[in-house]
Amino acid sequence: MSDQHSFETLAIHAGNTADPLTGAVVPPIYQVSTYKQDGVGGLRGGYEYSRSANPTRTALEENLAALEGGRRGLAFASGLAAEDCLLRTLLTPGDHVVIPNDAYGGTFRLFAKVASRWGVEFSVADTSDVSAVRAALTPRTRAIWVETPSNPLLGITDIAAVAGVARQAGARLVVDNTFASPYLQQPLSLGADVVVHSTTKYMGGHSDVVGGALVVSDPELAEELAYHQNAMGAVAGPFDAWLVLRGIKTLAVRMDRHDENATKVADLLTRHPKVTQVLYPGLPEHPGHEIAAKQMKAFGGMVSFRVSGGEEAAVEVCNRAELFTLGESLGGVESLLEHPGRMTHASAAGSPLEVPADLVRLSVGIENADDLLADLTQALG
DSSP: OOTTSOHHHHHHHTTOOOOTTTOOSSOOOOOOSBOOOSSTTOOBTTBSBTTTOOHHHHHHHHHHHHHHTOSEEEEESSHHHHHHHHHHHHOOTTOEEEEESSOOHHHHHIIIIIGGGGTOEEEEEOTTSHHHHHHHOOTTEEEEEEESSOTTTOOOOOHHHHHHHHHHHTOEEEEEOTTTHHHHOOGGGGTOSEEEEOTTTTTTOSSOOOOEEEEESOHHHHHHHHHHHHHHOOBOOHHHHHHHHHHHTTHHHHHHHHHHHHHHHHHHHHTOTTEEEEEOTTSTTSTTHHHHHHHOSSOOSEEEEEETTHHHHHHHHHHHOSSSEEOSOOOSSSOEEEOTTTTTTGGGTTSTTOOOTTEEEEEOOSSOHHHHHHHHHHHHO
């Protein structure tokens, strides 16, 4: 499909070719492991074994590439599986990566507990400060890793500026675009080399699937990643791929509502006497607000805040919420909240990525905004 179409049109149609046998407008779930060959080496459409390729996964991967404006998308069993494949494709023992001082706890664990045992070194930097990123570089730096907005402190990194630093250093810029989704931000167009997604989140959008993705523009890197994807095998299954593909069709309308509701939630929190700080890039006082406004279509559905009374007060807010469901993950149609220090970011405790103990993270859903505001008001007490 032509990439000249609007995002909303691509989300519905890219990769979603009508089934040639029946005309079904939704790609079938090809729940199959192997394929009949027309003679030895005679593959139909290039399919031989579903670890290597599966038509349902192909549809999703074509869709992902179109939405991010990339040459190729690759779908994985989880976001961390995608990250692991990327690290083992880009890096060799002795290489160095700059990672953010505010990143998903699972990403930090992957670097600190897994990749480090393989001989990969990393330095932590405030990626919202371009000079800090530059100062963290070494002669062995092969990648700069960025989350923007970041998890869970909603920090903003100037993608184009850091892409310039990466180019000068001969390193790849990797951008985790999970919080924004391609509807709000397209890092490849800003100079990034690789986009990472946990498709579990906004792409799937319904808290019913676990998946991950990589999208790239460089054809040589695309081939290297595809080789490792097949060799390592942590691919998205056909039903999971189908669920993500279905979720993506409503991504644009969902993100509009997530953003609208999150803006109202952030406004309420800024006026609440028990809230000491609100972290949301849509607020003019947010230090990354101007950069976010420049590189994002809107500010998204994630809001974090700190409460007076410390850790126990934050935990009590989580326990008292009713409509906001206490749970990990994010990006679903239903609103979630969590205590990052004890939940998603517990693996970062005692590290430079440790999060404040009085922090609460919200994934603002698409329910009626007044109901969400009422629930937060009673939870705060």
